[in-house]
Amino acid sequence: MELCLYTPGLGYYSAGQRKFGAGGDFVTAPEITPLFGGCLAHSACAVLESIGGGDILEFGAGSGQLAIDLLGELQGSGCLPGRYLILERSAELRQRQQQALQEQLPQLLDRVSWIDGLPDAGFRGIMLANEVLDAMAVERFQWDGRAISLFHVCCEDDAFQWHQQQSLDEAATAAESLARRCQLPAGYISELNVALPAWLRSVAARLEQGLLLLIDYGYPRHEYYHPQHSSGTLLCHYRQRVHDDPFLWPGLQDITAHVDFTAVAEAALAADLEVSGYTTQAFFLLDCGLDDLLQQGGPTDSTHYMQLAQQAKTLILPGEMGERFKCIGLTRGLTTAVPGFRMQDDRHRL
Numbered sequence: 122m123e124l125c126l127y128t129p130g131l132g133y134y135s136a137g138q139r140k141f142g143a144g145g146d147f148v149t150a151p152e153i154t155p156l157f158g159g160c161l162a163h164s165a166c167a168v169l170e171s172i173g174g175g176d177i178l179e180f181g182a183g184s185g186q187l188a189i190d191l192l193g194e195l196q197g198s199g200c201l202p203g204r205y206l207i208l209e210r211s212a213e214l215r216q217r218q219q220q221a222l223q224e225q226l227p228q229l230l231d232r233v234s235w236i237d238g239l240p241d242a243g244f245r246g247i248m249l250a251n252e253v254l255d256a257m258a259v260e261r262f263q264w265d266g267r268a269i270s271l272f273h274v275c276c277e278d279d280a281f282q283w284h285q286q287q288s289l290d291e292a293a294t295a296a297e298s299l300a301r302r303c304q305l306p307a308g309y310i311s312e313l314n315v316a317l318p319a320w321l322r323s324v325a326a327r328l329e330q331g332l333l334l335l336i337d338y339g340y341p342r343h344e345y346y347h348p349q350h351s352s353g354t355l356l357c358h359y360r361q362r363v364h365d366d367p368f369l370w371p372g373l374q375d376i377t378a379h380v381d382f383t384a385v386a387e388a389a390l391a392a393d394l395e396v397s398g399y400t401t402q403a404f405f406l407l408d409c410g411l412d413d414l415l416q417q418g419g420p421t422d423s424t425h426y427m428q429l430a431q432q433a434k435t436l437i438l439p440g441e442m443g444e445r446f447k448c449i450g451l452t453r454g455l456t457t458a459v460p461g462f463r464m465q466d467d468r469h470r471l
């Protein structure tokens with residue numbers, strides 16, 4: 122998964138084809154509508170004001186659309202961050218983001234910088250990642266009721282094949298402890314984001330005051346590792362089609378896994394962050410004033426209004442992105458509630 126997604130020049134995110142949007146392989150919320158960035162701006166503005174100003178750091182900015190919408194909206198409400206930092210693994214996407222910002226928001230380009238690694242400790246403001254956790258390479262495992270075997274990939278007869286192996290390494294130990302805790306049935310196959318705790322620990326170490334907002338598709342642990350999901354959540358996206366064979370078109374298709382939000386919350390607590398909110402994308406956006414933004418977009422131009430209303434539905438309807446996508450707010454040193462998490466609090470489900 123790591124090689125298929127990130128090998129320089131060859132990996133899915135590192136090579137040149139179009140990935141996001143209607144002409145790509147999948148569509149993310151910022152690609153659907155500026156309403157998404159508009160809502161995030163509402164939350165970001167409240168947090169920035171509550172701490173007397175600060176910066177924004179976006180992880181994995183994709184096409185740059187969220188940065189454009191968010192900054193545009195924050196400028197309109199007189200609430201711009203000091204700096205907008207982007208940490209992007211893919212050099213090709215970084216270039217695309219620079220070009221998009223240059224074309225669509227030239228007046229704010231001097232506030233935006235691309236960084237190669239995490240900022241120094243002492244960051245104040247908002248860190249955010251939309252659909253980044255699902256793009257981190259996971260370990261796939263099978264539990265036979267007594268032991269874990271990890272799935273490796275080998276090449277036989279000129280084709281990729283799975284090769285299962287028992288081991289005692291960190292990933293297998295973590296998977297075994299998970300299997301026992303969740304009482305997984307024998308034969309159960311799933312995956313585990315082994316890199317998540319270390320990633321969150323290093324991000325948290327930089328956050329002096331503010332919010333780390335993570336948005337992605339996923340479940341609390343008891344739903345993720347549910348008997349119904351007995352073959353895991355590893356999925357591939359290729360030209361708007363979803364399938365489960367990661368050996369097809371290596372480097373040309375996206376490979377992803379759902380996020381275990383309980384694991385995110387545990388890693389956050391271990392890194393001394395507060396879990397200030399967990400809710401569905403629908404409730405998050407509604408609490409951030411999606412209705413008001415929609416009203417502002419109409420009603421003088423009814424065609425435009427109809428388009429925006431359709432886009433809003435895609436973001437919030439349960440059968441679309443509304444319930445599949447979750448938002449988790451991890452904070453340090455905030456004394457006021459974060460907009461987005463006031464309408465429905467699902468932390469008890471984690």
Ligand SMILES: C[S@@+](CC[C@H](N)C(=O)[O-])C[C@H]1O[C@@H](n2cnc3c(N)ncnc32)[C@H](O)[C@@H]1O
Pocket residue numbers: 134141149150151152180181182183184187208209210211214250251252253256257
């Ligand atoms: C599914 S895309 C989402 C893009 C964008 N956030 C959006 O919503 O359209 C995943 C993005 O995360 C980036 N990425 C993956 N792991 C990352 C990491 N550890 N740090 C920063 N970016 C990362 C990828 O290069 C890609 O830009």
